[in-house]
Amino acid sequence: MDAPKKRIFSGIKPSGNLTLGSYIGAIKNWVALQDEYDCLYCVVDMHAITVRQDPALLRRRTLEQLAQYIACGLDPERNIMYIQSHVPAHAELSWVLGCYTMFGELSRMTQFKDKSRKNADNINAGLFTYPVLMAADILLYQADLVPVGEDQKQHVEIARDIANRFNNVYSQTFTLPEPFIPKTGARVMSLADPMSKMSKSEQDGDGCICLLDKPDDIMRAFKRAVTDSETCVRFDKENKPGVSNLMTIYSAATGKSFEDIENEFAGRGYGDFKAAVGESVVELLRPVREKTEDLLKNKDYLEQIYTEGARRAAFLASKTLDKVYRKVGFVKQPRI
Numbered sequence: 001m002d003a004p005k006k007r008i009f010s011g012i013k014p015s016g017n018l019t020l021g022s023y024i025g026a027i028k029n030w031v032a033l034q035d036e037y038d039c040l041y042c043v044v045d046m047h048a049i050t051v052r053q054d055p056a057l058l059r060r061r062t063l064e065q066l067a068q069y070i071a072c073g074l075d076p077e078r079n080i081m082y083i084q085s086h087v088p089a090h091a092e093l094s095w096v097l098g099c100y101t102m103f104g105e106l107s108r109m110t111q112f113k114d115k116s117r118k119n120a121d122n123i124n125a126g127l128f129t130y131p132v133l134m135a136a137d138i139l140l141y142q143a144d145l146v147p148v149g150e151d152q153k154q155h156v157e158i159a160r161d162i163a164n165r166f167n168n169v170y171s172q173t174f175t176l177p178e179p180f181i182p183k184t185g186a187r188v189m190s191l192a193d194p195m196s197k198m199s200k201s202e203q204d205g206d207g208c209i210c211l212l213d214k215p216d217d218i219m220r221a222f223k224r225a226v227t228d229s230e231t232c233v234r235f236d237k238e239n240k241p242g243v244s245n246l247m248t249i250y251s252a253a254t255g256k257s258f259e260d261i262e263n264e265f266a267g268r269g270y271g272d273f274k275a276a277v278g279e280s281v282v283e284l285l286r287p288v289r290e291k292t293e294d295l296l297k298n299k300d301y302l303e304q305i306y307t308e309g310a311r312r313a314a315f316l317a318s319k320t321l322d323k324v325y326r327k328v329g330f331v332k333q334p335r336i
Ligand code: TRP
Pocket: 009, 010, 011, 012, 013, 044, 047, 133, 134, 137, 138, 146, 147, 148, 152, 155
């Protein structure tokens, strides 16, 4: 018999539109993992409300994001795809885990410090306990691996620390998760400021491409992309961050190596190069946009997907939560 597949959990907050960065840096990898692993891919709406959201917009983006997961190639049959707030066990486990997480360790989280600086008028307790909810997401499903970007590694590590602490007090309960940062997980930088990440939260400017952007807008953003004063297409992250970022994107969109790209554009100006990158992205995103638009016309189908996803997730989650409640000493829940 085959060894059981390892389990993967990951999620993205619906706090902004998905970007080319989310696609190349995260979802494309999720798609590659779906055969080899047993995967749960969640739309983490509960995490999104740690910063103020417009309710109608949050609702729309949550559904859009689920549709985009599917449009990017994630198969709702092979993966469990659902919306976090539909499975109450996340909040329930989060409370318990919060009692095994220290104030000091939460205070040291880089994302908390960053976000408190950026949202100085709303440093709410949810922002502080964000890593506990994320630990609950991961530990509920006994995930082995958590595909995340570098910036989320610290959150997976604290989940591991919490799991370890709980296991030591009560005997083996949680699988210790590991961050899984795929080698091909290219980090896409802003087109306007190639020193900072292409970000959903700063997506008003020209620096960010969203998955649903129209071809003309995509071409315009690439034509305006910041480069440097040389004219040579060469990969050099330190000295040529803009050009290197465009090469990363072009490589992800076309499968060409950096060497191929350098040869292709040898002796040609940045104008040609930027237009070619723009076109490759237009073609990369065209099917994703079209499929998303189709899916969004079919709300019944989407509802069916997230209902089935929540049902399957809730089943797995209840096994862990029952165990946890028993271990901490809660009286067995009556049927109500
Ligand atoms: N914190 C993650 C982010 O900001 C999103 C997230 C929430 C997540 N829960 C998760 C990622 C569980 C991986 C696993 O991107």
